[in-house]
Amino acid sequence: MKFYYLAPLVIFVLLGCKNENFTDNDHYAYLGGEIINPNNNFIVLSKSKQLIDTIKLDGNNRFTYKVSPLQTGLYAFKHGGETQMVLLEPKDSVLLRLNTIEFDESLVYTGKGSRKNNYLINEFLTNEKEEKKILKYCQLSANEYEKQLDSIKNYKLEQLRKFKNRHKPSKLFNKIAKANIEYNYYFSKEIYPFVHYGKNKSNILESLPKDFYAYRKHINYNDSFLKDYFVYNTFLRWSFNNIALQQHYKHAKNGNFKSSDACYNLDRLKLVDSLISSTTTKEDWLHYYTIAYLNKTSNTNDNNAILDFYTGKSTNTARKAMVSSYASALSKLKKGAIFPEVELTDSNNSDTAVASIINSATVISFWSQSYYEHFKESQYKINELRLKYPEIKFVSINIDDNGLDAALTALKQNNFSYNNQYQLKHAEASKKVLAIYPMTKAFIIDKNQRIINGKANIFARHFEEELLALINN
Numbered sequence: 001m002k003f004y005y006l007a008p009l010v011i012f013v014l015l016g017c018k019n020e021n022f023t024d025n026d027h028y029a030y031l032g033g034e035i036i037n038p039n040n041n042f043i044v045l046s047k048s049k050q051l052i053d054t055i056k057l058d059g060n061n062r063f064t065y066k067v068s069p070l071q072t073g074l075y076a077f078k079h080g081g082e083t084q085m086v087l088l089e090p091k092d093s094v095l096l097r098l099n100t101i102e103f104d105e106s107l108v109y110t111g112k113g114s115r116k117n118n119y120l121i122n123e124f125l126t127n128e129k130e131e132k133k134i135l136k137y138c139q140l141s142a143n144e145y146e147k148q149l150d151s152i153k154n155y156k157l158e159q160l161r162k163f164k165n166r167h168k169p170s171k172l173f174n175k176i177a178k179a180n181i182e183y184n185y186y187f188s189k190e191i192y193p194f195v196h197y198g199k200n201k202s203n204i205l206e207s208l209p210k211d212f213y214a215y216r217k218h219i220n221y222n223d224s225f226l227k228d229y230f231v232y233n234t235f236l237r238w239s240f241n242n243i244a245l246q247q248h249y250k251h252a253k254n255g256n257f258k259s260s261d262a263c264y265n266l267d268r269l270k271l272v273d274s275l276i277s278s279t280t281t282k283e284d285w286l287h288y289y290t291i292a293y294l295n296k297t298s299n300t301n302d303n304n305a306i307l308d309f310y311t312g313k314s315t316n317t318a319r320k321a322m323v324s325s326y327a328s329a330l331s332k333l334k335k336g337a338i339f340p341e342v343e344l345t346d347s348n349n350s351d352t353a354v355a356s357i358i359n360s361a362t363v364i365s366f367w368s369q370s371y372y373e374h375f376k377e378s379q380y381k382i383n384e385l386r387l388k389y390p391e392i393k394f395v396s397i398n399i400d401d402n403g404l405d406a407a408l409t410a411l412k413q414n415n416f417s418y419n420n421q422y423q424l425k426h427a428e429a430s431k432k433v434l435a436i437y438p439m440t441k442a443f444i445i446d447k448n449q450r451i452i453n454g455k456a457n458i459f460a461r462h463f464e465e466e467l468l469a470l471i472n473n
Contacts, residue, residue: 026090026091027068027069027070027072028067028068028090029066029070029088029090029091029094029113030064030065030066030067030092030094030111031045031064031065031067031075031077031088031094032062032064032093032094032095032096033062033063033094033095033096033097034061034062034095034096034097034098035057035061035062035079035098035100036061036097036098036099036100036106037099037100037413038057038061038079038100039079039080039081039100039369039372039409039410039413040080040406041056041057042054042055042056042057043055043057043063043077043078043079044077044079045065045067045075045076046077046078047074047075047228048227049228052067052075067088070088070089072088072089072172073087073172073225074086074087074088074176074228074229075087075088076228077096079100080100080369080372081368081369081370081371081372081373081375082100082372082373084103084104084107084124085229085230086109086117087113087117087120087172087173087176088113089113089170089172089173091112092111092112092113093113094109094110094111094113094114094117095109095110095111095114096108096117097109097110100372103373104121104124104125104128105125107121108121109121115167115169116167116170116173119163119177120176120177120180123156127180127231130152134149134188135195137149138192138195139195139196142192142207142208142212143209145192146209146212149189152185153184153185156181157178157181160177160178160181163177176229179229179231179232180231183226183231183232183234183235184231184235186219186235186239187231187235187238187239189212189213189215190238190239190242193205193245194241194242194245199255199256200256200257201255201256201257202249202255202257203255205246205249213242219239221236221239221275221276222275222276222278222281224278236285240268240271240272240275240285240289241259241268243271244264244267244268244271245257247267247270247271248263248264248267251263259296260293260296260297260298260299262293262297262299262302262303262306265306266305266306266309268289269289269306269309269310269313272285272286272289273313282313283314283319286310286313286314287310287314287316287319287323290307290310290323291323291437293306294306294323294326295330295435295437295438295441298455300330300331300334303327310323311324325432326432326435326437329432329433329434330435330454333435333443333451334451334454335451335452335453335454336450337450337451337454338449339354339355339358339364339445339449339450339451340433340434341354341355342354342424342426342430342433342434343424343425343426343430344422344423344424344425345404345422345425346421346422347404347418347421347422349404351425352422355449357393357395358393358395358445358447359393359447360393360447361391361392361445361470361471362393362394362395362445363385363393363395363443363444363445363456363467364396364442364443365378365394365397365441365443365458366396366397366399366436366439366441367398367439368398368399368400368439369400369402369406369407369410374440375410377459378396379396379411379416381458381459382394382396383416385458385464385467388464389464389467389471391471392470392471393420394420395420396420396421396422397421397422397423397424398421398423398424399423399424399427399430399436400423400427401424401428404423407421407423435454440457440459441455441456441457442456442457442458443456444466444467446470446473452470453466
């Protein structure tokens with residue numbers, strides 16, 4: 001990169017570092033940087049799920065922005081469906097640089113406030129790499145597993161101690177960094193019964209050391225500071241799953257467990273209701289688990305118990321209407337039903353009815369630039385499946401409502417073919433009809449346009465077995 005390209009950003013950092021004229025009332029920070037291979041021409045900045053601003057990139061794909069008044073803490077910045085966090089404190093002048101092809105891996109910070117943010121992004125990447133290792137460790141005995149986790153935790157705490165001694169970061173950073181280590185440790189413990197081999201989860205839970213979950217006594221399930229932090233929410237999700245499982249076995253008939261059981265899901269909703277005091281946070285979790293259940297279950301006879309509990313506890317009228325609409329749509333997408341008629345736009349900008357493209361055994365999957373990693377991974381997976389199963393037609397549908405050009409640009413930038421690529425012509429209405437949630441959802445459809453599986457997942461372990469059955473039939 002030529003040096004003079006960076007000149008405006010260097011000036012920005014230097015100006016931000018000057019503090020001799022600042023007063024205690026100057027609660028602001030600067031955020032700027034450069035996006036390589038941008039997916040669009042803006043960045044969205046938010047805090048606690050509240051939009052701060054949409055920041056335009058200039059002609060060199062750079063931006064500068066003054067956050068004022070500053071609410072000290074973690075901010076989220078989003079670009080092209082990818083999101084990361086940045087910690088901003090008064091008088092920070094933080095520059096970021098990333099390449100969208102490797103969004104997280106390429107992200108680096110410079111300027112005043114960069115050290116703490118580089119520490120946090122490196123910790124994030126380390127946690128991602130360790131995840132596969134942790135899943136393997138889950139097959140160890142509980143005592144051996146705990147030893148491995150303790151070793152990882154102690155190493156991280158020592159690295160944090162060295163960082164603190166060297167750079168003297170703020171109390172806020174120390175709180176976040178320590179919470180990151182602790183809640184990753186707790187999360188790793190919560191997943192153990194689910195990942196450890198064996199269907200009888202009751203036996204696994206009974207075999208755990210008595211103090212295996214001793215830390216729960218000190219957990220704040222209503223931490224207002226960490227409520228928007230990824231690691232904390234990941235822990236909460238698995239802690240709710242695990243504690244509900246323990247509650248479930250107090251009245252379950254056998255030790256075998258299915259996460260789609262209505263009884264277990266009702267136990268989980270009741271647990272969230274009892275542990276979470278914040279109305280907004282409680283609503284988020286109740287809504288999340290209700291939708292997750294509806295999407296997973298194949299036995300719709302028990303839906304009413306789940307829906308009744310959710311609507312009885314929720315105070316969000318719009319969300320209740322959305323859940324009711326989602327459940328209604330799913331009821332029309334059962335096995336044997338004709339795939340709904342929706343209008344599509346093809347890569348040549350010509351309108352077409354979905355029925356006209358389902359003339360053989362077909363798999364329909366969906367993508368959005370709001371879920372950019374899924375978009376790329378799903379395209380790679382579909383290409384792989386096309387080679388293995390030429391008898392099946394694989395159709396990929398973009399669900400965004402920001403125009404066909406944006407979808408085609410995303411495909412072109414990643415060298416994906418336009419073959420059998422479509423976009424929903426009426427995105428919002430069609431997404432409701434097809435109940436497109438989660439984004440991994442796919443349809444398996446026979447040559448007569450009848451739904452074989454309306455809740456398929458191209459990444460699922462048994463997905464290819466379903467494809468073979470489709471071919472054989």
